Structures are given as C-alpha cells and as structure tokens.
Amino acid sequence: MYSQYFPLARAVLAAVIVAWSIPAHADTHAVSQAKKAFAISVLKAKVGDTIVFRNDDEFAHNVFSLSDTQSFDLGSYKKGEERTVKLTAPGTIEVECAIHPEMKMKIEVAK
Amino acid sequence: MPAITSSRRISHALVILLAFVCTATVIAAQTDPWLRPDQAPAPSDNLPNSARIELGQMLFFDPRLSRKANMSCASCHNPALGWSDGLPTATGFEMKTLARATPTILNTAFNPIQMWDGRKSTLEDQALGPIAAGGEMNMPLPELVERLKSIHGYAAKFENAYPGQGINETTVARAIASFERTVLSTESPFDRWRMGDEQAVSESAKRGFELFTGKANCAICHSGYNFTDNGFHNIGVKNSDPANPDVGRFAQKPLKSMRGAFKTPTLRDIALTAPYMRNGAYNTLMEVVEHYDRGGDDKDNLSINIVPLHLNAQEKADLVAFMESLTGAPRMVNVPALPH
Numbered sequence: 001m002y003s004q005y006f007p008l009a010r011a012v013l014a015a016v017i018v019a020w021s022i023p024a025h026a027d028t029h030a031v032s033q034a035k036k037a038f039a040i041s042v043l044k045a046k047v048g049d050t051i052v053f054r055n056d057d058e059f060a061h062n063v064f065s066l067s068d069t070q071s072f073d074l075g076s077y078k079k080g081e082e083r084t085v086k087l088t089a090p091g092t093i094e095v096e097c098a099i100h101p102e103m104k105m106k107i108e109v110a111k
Numbered sequence: 112m113p114a115i116t117s118s119r120r121i122s123h124a125l126v127i128l129l130a131f132v133c134t135a136t137v138i139a140a141q142t143d144p145w146l147r148p149d150q151a152p153a154p155s156d157n158l159p160n161s162a163r164i165e166l167g168q169m170l171f172f173d174p175r176l177s178r179k180a181n182m183s184c185a186s187c188h189n190p191a192l193g194w195s196d197g198l199p200t201a202t203g204f205e206m207k208t209l210a211r212a213t214p215t216i217l218n219t220a221f222n223p224i225q226m227w228d229g230r231k232s233t234l235e236d237q238a239l240g241p242i243a244a245g246g247e248m249n250m251p252l253p254e255l256v257e258r259l260k261s262i263h264g265y266a267a268k269f270e271n272a273y274p275g276q277g278i279n280e281t282t283v284a285r286a287i288a289s290f291e292r293t294v295l296s297t298e299s300p301f302d303r304w305r306m307g308d309e310q311a312v313s314e315s316a317k318r319g320f321e322l323f324t325g326k327a328n329c330a331i332c333h334s335g336y337n338f339t340d341n342g343f344h345n346i347g348v349k350n351s352d353p354a355n356p357d358v359g360r361f362a363q364k365p366l367k368s369m370r371g372a373f374k375t376p377t378l379r380d381i382a383l384t385a386p387y388m389r390n391g392a393y394n395t396l397m398e399v400v401e402h403y404d405r406g407g408d409d410k411d412n413l414s415i416n417i418v419p420l421h422l423n424a425q426e427k428a429d430l431v432a433f434m435e436s437l438t439g440a441p442r443m444v445n446v447p448a449l450p451h
Contacts, residue, residue, distance in 0.1 A: 058331060059331040073366050098364055098369050099343055099344065099368065099414075101342070
C-alpha cells in the first residue's frame with residue numbers, strides 16, 4: 001500500500017545525496033592593498049572561495065604565500081589592477097607582499 | 112615704574128612667543144612623517160643603557176673580533192666615511208673584494224629588516240652575521256666567545272652591561288646592537304626647513320623635494336623620515352658580473368619579483384656615502400638621477416615602478432640639491448681604548 005510513496009522517497013533520497021555532494025556556495029572576498037597594508041589582517045573563508053586582491057596604492061604590490069596549506073605567487077601589479085587566487089585546502093595561509101615585507105595577513109580556510 | 116612694567120610685559124611676551132615656537136617645533140617634529148623620531152626603538156630584552164652602549168662601542172671598534180684580529184666592524188662601517196667604507200664594494204677576509212657595497216649603519220635602528228637582501232631582521236640578529244661570515248671577518252662564534260673571555264678587561268664590562276649573563280654570543284650581539292642604536296642622523300638642512308626655517312635649504316632643494324615626491328616618483332620607495340620603505344625592488348642596475356648576476360632578495364624569498372631586488376637604502380647623510388647603489392655603480396648623485404631618468408639599464412625583471420622620467424637638466428640638478436640637503440652636521444665619534 002506504500003508502494004505509491006517509493007518514487008517520492010527515492011527522489012527525496014536522491015536530492016539529499018546530490019545536496020551532500022555539492023560543495024557549499026563559494027564566495028568571493030575582496031582585499032584591498034592600500035597605504036602599504038592589507039585591508040584586513042585575518043580573513044575567514046572556506047575551500048572553494050576566491051580572494052580578489054586589489055592594488056589601491058600608487059606603486060606596485062605583490063601577493064604571495066609560501067605556506068604549507070597553499071602556496072602561490074600572484075606576481076607584481078600596478079595601481080587599480082587585481083589578482084585572484086582560489087582556495088584549495090583547509091588550514092591557515094600566511095599572505096605577504098614580497099615588495100613590502102611588513103605587509104602581512106592570514107587567511108583561515110575552513111573545509 | 113611704567114618703563115619697568117613695559118619691560119616686563121615685553122619679557123613676558125617674548126617668553127610666551129618662545130614657548131609657542133618651541134611647542135610648534137615639537138609638534139611639527141612629532142607629526143611630520145619626514146622628521147625622524149627622537150628615540151630609536153629597542154627590544155624590551157635589550158633596553159639600552161650607558162654600560163651596554165660603552166661595551167658595544169668597544170666591540171664595534173675591536174679588530175680582535177675578526178679571525179686574523181685585523182678587521183673590526185668599523186673597518187667597513189667607518190664613522191669617518193658615513194659609517195660605510197667609500198668603496199664600490201666591500202673588502203673582506205684577506206682583502207678579498209666582495210660583491211656588494213657596505214651599507215651605512217646610520218639609522219638602522221629604525222629598520223625592521225636588515226642587510227641588502229633582508230636576511231636578518233633585528234640589529235641583534237645582524238650583529239653576528241658579518242663576524243661569522245667566511246668572506247668577511249671569518250670568525251667562528253665559539254672561537255670569538257673564547258677569545259673575548261681571554262681578554263680580562265672585558266669581564267667587568269660584560270658584567271656591568273649584562274649582570275650575571277656572562278660573555279656569550281647573545282651578549283656580544285646585544286651590546287653591538289645597543290651601540291648601533293646610537294648611530295643616528297643629526298639634524299640636516301632639510302629637517303630645519305621642515306620645521307619652518309625657510310632659509311635652511313636652497314630654492315633648488317625645495318623644488319627637488321617637490322620632484323622627489325611628485326614627477327620623479329622617488330618617494331614611492333624612499334619614503335618617510337628614513338627615506339626607505341624597507342622594501343625590495345629591482346631598479347635595473349647593471350650587474351658587475353653579468354655571467355653571475357646577484358639575485359639579491361631572491362635568495363631569501365624565491366619569488367620571481369624578488370630576483371635582482373635589493374632593499375631600499377636610506378638617503379640620510381647620502382652625500383657622505385658614495386659610491387652609490389648595491390654594487391657601487393655610481394660615484395655621484397647626478398649619475399644616480401641619470402640612472403632613474405633613463406628608467407634603469409638592466410631591464411631583466413625590472414620593477415614596474417621604474418619608468419623613464421624625462422627630467423630636464425634643471426630638474427636633475429634640483430633633485431641632487433634636495434638629496435644633498437639630507438646630510439646632517441658631522442658628529443664627533445670617540446674611538447674607545449680597548450680592554451686588555
């Protein structure tokens with residue numbers, strides 16, 4: 001007598017499985033570099049998010065990380081230009097500007 | 112009586128005026144980013160005092176800190192030569208010519224990162240580097256400590272400076288750093304101008320400062336009272352040995368933009384520290400200005416900050432006049448008698 005509900009149950013189960021397998025919605029975080037500083041000292045994000053670094057100073061900046069969690073070098077770029085990086089692993093990423101070593105920030109990446 | 116009253120009023124007015132001028136000058140010095148702070152910062156575990164500075168000064172001038180007992184810190188960082196050596200590049204162990212110019216130690220107390228390639232962070236870290244470096248003073252640090260312990264006069268000096276801590280690598284480094292923190296720039300014509308004395312510098316120097324912070328773009332790196340951003344830039348200086356280019360900061364940070372990049376040096380007392388650039392490429396400040404005007408020479412991995420400036424002859428002369436105004440009055444330095 002419950003056989004009429006089997007297709008619905010299967011559909012619900014399938015939806016749950018699909019939802020479980022799709023990562024949470026990825027966000028984009030904008031980080032300005034101005035007055036020789038990152039606009040934020042600690043950024044909380046998650047795997048799959050994208051960070052957009054924007055140079056708002058009159059001179060070149062760089063963004064890099066040599067962290068075990070994720071390493072990258074986004075190169076040097078002028079005022080008004082942007083560089084992006086997608087977060088690929090959970091953990092803490094220490095980010096610096098190679099040109100100005102006093103410029104530092106951290107990204108705490110959740111799963 | 113009226114005459115006395117009037118005289119008193121004038122005196123009071125002069126006192127008030129003098130107090131106002133002094134206060135205004137102090138406020139200007141505290142708020143103007145181009146004026147040096149009075150005090151150099153020091154770490155909490157090595158606050159300076161007279162005993163530490165005296166000991167550090169002795170160590171700084173003592174050639175026995177080198178393996179052959181023939182080179183002191185002051186051999187390269189000579190106070191009579193702007194705390195540098197007047198050579199294109201330094202002379203090291205057994206008179207070997209080294210690859211880089213001796214940087215002045217003037218105002219290094221304010222720098223959060225030391226050396227041309229930034230491989231040391233604090234003055235305490237830096238102090239032992241050249242002593243132990245094989246190409247420089249070439250003195251193994253354990254041997255250094257034993258040698259200093261064998262010089263009886265040092266025992267009391269160390270005890271006064273660092274009670275109960277003995278003679279060891281840490282106390283040697285701390286004492287030298289304490290002395291280096293006293294090597295500060297003196298008031299320059301530029302400083303007096305910033306504090307309100309319009310006659311302190313020439314009109315050419317004033318125009319030069321406008322160019323420095325404007326069209327010539329110098330201040331994007333040579334910024335603030337110490338005229339450095341403590342940053343690293345490849346400014347396109349020709350390598351002395353093109354077959355073996357000096358990679359600079361890249362050796363510490365293996366990032367593309369750091370290949371051929373070096374730390375921005377201070378411009379304080381710049382008239383005293385020729386030759387210029389990290390390999391002594393230029394003998395005059397005009398040659399330095401010409402370098403930047405043509406946008407550097409070696410374009411390999413050149414900083415995007417470096418572009419041709421299209422300065423005319425007057426503008427170049429103005430920049431030189433401005434930089435010369437950054438040199439302070441000579442300071443007498445006592446060369447200490449060393450312990451035996």
